[in-house]
Amino acid sequence: MKLHHYYRSSASYRVRIALGLKGLAYETVAIDLKPGVNAQRSAEYLALNPEGLVPVLQDGAVTLTQSLAIIEYLDETHPVPPLLPRAPAARARVRGLALVVACEMAPLNNSGVLSYLKGTLGLDEAAVNAWYARWIARGFEALEQEVASTSGDGLHMFGSEVTLADVCIVPQMYNARRFQCDLAPYPRLRGICAHLESLPAFARAVPEAFEGA
Numbered sequence: 109m110k111l112h113h114y115y116r117s118s119a120s121y122r123v124r125i126a127l128g129l130k131g132l133a134y135e136t137v138a139i140d141l142k143p144g145v146n147a148q149r150s151a152e153y154l155a156l157n158p159e160g161l162v163p164v165l166q167d168g169a170v171t172l173t174q175s176l177a178i179i180e181y182l183d184e185t186h187p188v189p190p191l192l193p194r195a196p197a198a199r200a201r202v203r204g205l206a207l208v209v210a211c212e213m214a215p216l217n218n219s220g221v222l223s224y225l226k227g228t229l230g231l232d233e234a235a236v237n238a239w240y241a242r243w244i245a246r247g248f249e250a251l252e253q254e255v256a257s258t259s260g261d262g263l264h265m266f267g268s269e270v271t272l273a274d275v276c277i278v279p280q281m282y283n284a285r286r287f288q289c290d291l292a293p294y295p296r297l298r299g300i301c302a303h304l305e306s307l308p309a310f311a312r313a314v315p316e317a318f319e320g321a
Contacts, residue, residue, distance in 0.1 A: 109134040112156065112164040114141045114148075115318035118214050118279035119175035120163040124318070125275045126179040128309030130186045136321050141219050143227070176210055179272060191272045201258060202266045205251065205273035209280045213247035217283070237287060244280075244289045251277070252294045262296065263303040270304070278304050282315070 111127070111134050113120035127134050139162050140147045147153060148160045157164045157173050164171060165178045167185075172178045183191045192199045215221070217240050225231045225239060251265075258266045258273075265273035281301040284291060291298055304310050 110137060110166040111135070112137045112139050112153070112162060112166075113318070114139050114162045114219075115315045115321070117141065117162050117219070118283055119161075119210075119218075121279035121282070121313060121315060122175045122210075122275050123163050123165065123178050124313035125278065125310055126182050126191065128312050129189060129191070129270060129275070130182055132182070132186060136318065138318075138321055143223050176206065176272070176276075179275060183272075189270065191270065191275065193267070193271070198266070202271045202273050205254060205258065205265050206271075206276040208247055208251055208254075209276040213243055213280060216243045240287045241289045244284045244287070245293075247280070248284070248291075248294045248297055252296050255296050255300065259296070259300065262299055265300060270307070274300070274304050277301060278310055 109127070109132060111120070111123060113123070113136060115138070139153060141162065148157075148162060154160055156171065159173055161173065163175060163178065164173055165181075166172075167181075170181075172181055179191065192202055222236055222240070225236050226233075231239070255265055260266070260268040264270060265277055277297065278301055281291075281297065305314075
């Protein structure tokens with residue numbers, strides 16, 4: 109397998125966690141998203157992924173985009189350990205928790221949006237950071253309430269095993285800390301992430317381990 113990724117991309121981080129949980133070996137190809145480089149907009153990369161986004165997973169003749177689609181593919185082709193419960197209602201709850209991050213939070217705070225706010229709209233760093241914090245707060249407020257009923261042990265987003273929701277929350281929490289967001293109002297989420305980040309598959313996937321790789 110070959111993963112085209114950017115080390116700080118939360119979507120890439122999710123896929124690295126999932127690959128680690130599945131115990132799968134993979135090669136990495138760094139795609140530098142930094143302004144002035146914009147490797148994701150190169151002709152070569154756009155031929156691989158017309159969306160111009162990371163990550164991309166190549167598994168033999170299969171080329172996949174979008175982190176949640178990639179993770180579900182990995183879950184279906186390598187079902188142990190499972191990242192989604194078997195019961196339909198439980199699967200839907202886990203997907204719902206994951207989508208709060210992947211659809212409602214991360215897209216508003218990704219590098220392309222932040223570059224547009226700074227470069228095209230001319231916002232200063234304080235304004236951009238306020239934008240970032242606004243969407244972190246909105247998503248985390250909702251998730252903090254939800255996990256009160258969905259977490260079975262206070263260590264996982266749903267039930268008492270690692271799921272897709274856990275794979276999504278850790279990169280978002282990492283980014284929230286990097287942007288110095290106020291995380292005091294979210295003790296449940298902080299506790300869950302502290303536990304997850306201690307697990308080998310999560311610890312090995314951290315951005316610092318992949319900088320430049």
